[in-house]
Amino acid sequence: MAETFEEKMEAMKGLSEDEMAKKIQEVKETCKSFCGECPTYTGTGETELGFCATSKSKIIKDEKGCLCTSCPVTGMMSLRWEYYCTRGSGREQAAAGKQ
Ligand code: SF4
Numbered sequence: 001m002a003e004t005f006e007e008k009m010e011a012m013k014g015l016s017e018d019e020m021a022k023k024i025q026e027v028k029e030t031c032k033s034f035c036g037e038c039p040t041y042t043g044t045g046e047t048e049l050g051f052c053a054t055s056k057s058k059i060i061k062d063e064k065g066c067l068c069t070s071c072p073v074t075g076m077m078s079l080r081w082e083y084y085c086t087r088g089s090g091r092e093q094a095a096a097g098k099q
C-alpha cells in the first residue's frame, strides 16, 4: 500500500536542517507553476510559495479555486488536502484531524 502523508513525514524526521531546507526549496520551485498561477493567489501581492510545506499565507484570505491537486508535490508527499494557503500546511491540516 502507498505510504500516507503521515508516514512520509515520519520518514523525513531523520533529515538534517540543510536537507529539509533544500526539500522545501524544491517544493517552492514546483509550486511556482501551480500556486503561482492559481486564481486564489494571483493579484493578491503574495510572493511566498510552498504553503503545503510551510504554513498559511499571511495575505491570502479568499478561496477562489485551488490547483494543488494537479501539482506533483501532492502525489510525492501523499497530500490529501487543498487550500494550504488559507487552511494551513499538510502537517497542520493533518493535526486538525482533517481527512
Ligand atoms: S494552496 Fe491552492 S488555493 Fe492556495 S495558492 Fe496554492 S494552488 Fe492556490
Ligand code: SF4
Binding pocket: 027, 028, 030, 031, 032, 034, 035, 049, 050, 051, 052, 053, 067, 068, 069, 071, 072, 073, 074, 079, 084, 085
Ligand atoms: S501542493 Fe499546492 S501548495 Fe504545495 S507545492 Fe503544490 S501547488 Fe504549492
